[in-house]
Amino acid sequence: MTSVSMQDKIRQDLDVAAIRKQFPILSQKVHDRPLVFLDSAASAQKPDAVIDAMAETMRTQYANIHRGLYWMSERTTEAYEAVRDQVAQFLNAPSRDEIIFTRNSTEAINLVAHSFGSLLKPGQAVVISELEHHANLIPWQMLRDRVGIELRVAPITDAGDIDLEALQGLLADGKVALVAVTHMSNVLGAITPARTIADMAHAAGAQVLFDGSQSVVHRKTDVQALGADFYTFTGHKLYGPTGIGVLWARKDLLEAMPPFLGGGDMISTVSFEKSTWANVPHKFEAGTPAIIETIGLGAAISWIETIGFDAITAHEAALTTYGLKRLADVPGLKIVGQPKERGGVISFTMDDVHPHDIATLLDRNGIAVRAGHHCAEPLMRRLGLSATARASFGVYTLPEEIDTLADTLVRIRNFFV
Known part of the structure; x- marks a missing residue:
């Protein structure tokens, strides 16, 4: 041709x-x-639909959410929570309660490293790969240094694919608690065989996290079909705004994990002696969130789905x-x-x-x-x-x-x- x-x-x-x-x-x-x-792999440009949705919210109805008993707060809360439903559908998540809003993929991975990581014991291991962005490396190094887990690195082939035989070897001793790998490399563009990796991890008794920052932009993502336990992506690469990202995780895992940040909106009760936590997803969303940016993410998803x-x-x-x-x-x-x-x-x-x-x-x-x-x-x-x-x-x-x-x-x- x-x-x-x-x-x-x-x-x-x-x-x-x-x-x-x-x-x-x-x-x-x-x-x-x-x-x-x-x-665009660093940050995609924004269509009018995203720009207009964010501007319209600020012009006509902006208010803090989950708190106000007046019209603007209720309307903005509805718009914000509607995006949680959108994202759940976008990822084919079993439940909207499994969608956690973060600032970006980096924060989402840090959340998992802190909260899921706190459940790990010295002698257990986390496996990453040589393809990883620093966002899916440094949080696990910090966990290693804090908790004493082992950090293992799956090599890649000269072509740039994860060496699946070597990965199998890293899983063989049954000590791996989590495999955390990219779904698509930001350097090589390599798309990893996610379902195969998930099956390998589960057979070895490990959970699996996929960093979907790059892949979610280019192809339909179905977390159930992938066999994922955790999945992260960031809005600004998906034609949406900066400052908004997503962590999807299985609800049973989220319920077992302690909070990442403490403050308003993530609590059930508070006293000077003790606090109790809100149900997921709110347990992981402390403080005033990125309201406008979340609405912008919803607009970006709607725009993508029209194409x-x-x-x-x-x-x-x-x-x-x-x-x-x-x-x-x-x-x-x-x-x-x-x-x-x-x-x-x-x-x-x-x-x-x-x-x-x-x-x-x-x-x-x-x-x-x-x-x-x-x-x-x-x-x-x-x-x-x-x-x-x-x-x-x-x-x-x-x-x-x-x-x-x-x-x-x-x-x-x-x-x-």
Whole structure:
């Protein structure tokens, strides 16, 4: 298939031009060039539907929730709690009570490490993988240092997939209490075989947590079909606002776990001698929450569902295939990782050009990519790299933008050599 016909096919799969009109930020210029935004894996842009829902709430009905006995408080409480129902349906969770609102995936994982982790004993183990973002590494190091559990690391293959045989070996002694791995790597785009990993963990008597920060954006997520016990994601990568994330966990686990934070709204009774806790999910939601941001997350989910994950997944798979092909033709460019299944993330290096220089020069041409270690320093060391440049795609990405990236990289390469 020629590049032109592939572009046409990608456009036919989804009306990207119409979608882009709903993102006001994409119409601007940067350094007098049309903005080419290829950093959605870090944080996606926001459609009018999200912006308007948040602004309308602040304009017309804002009030604190769960407390007020007046119209605005009751209305905003209803809107906030309706998002809990939305998220439960979005993840196919068995119960709305299993949805905990957090600030982001990082806080959600810290909650599990603190609360579920407090139930673990010295000698038990947590398994992570070499693919992990720091958010799914550092909380477990802190738990190790606090409680005395063992932290085990499942290696990856040279292609960038979790080595399942090695993972099986780490589970063999029956001491593992939790396997906590990414559902999709933010560096390599590698999509992990979640159901297989869950089955392996459960057979060894362990629970499993998936960090869905990247994967939940690109494909339909069903926590029951995955066999997950914990699942986390963050709103700002899902075309929603910052400051709002989600922890889903099985209700029996949540009920057994102690609170993460103490304060208002997470209590049943309080005295100077003793306090008792509210039922889940409120036991884990202390203080005034991110009300506006939660409503924004609900708007983002509604917006995504109008497009449909079948169309989103097909569009981004076609973009990724096209991006891999176009970038492979750039002289001196090396694509990092060849996982069996890859989402819309491509990390790369280029001979004689540092990734930071690549990102800076691309920016001068209106192109936004990420460069650095991507909050995954151990993975970088495993790959023998200090940094990569990374292009990542969203529902609004056009194949022509990938062409602009590739053509500009050729000019950058020619400038350095």
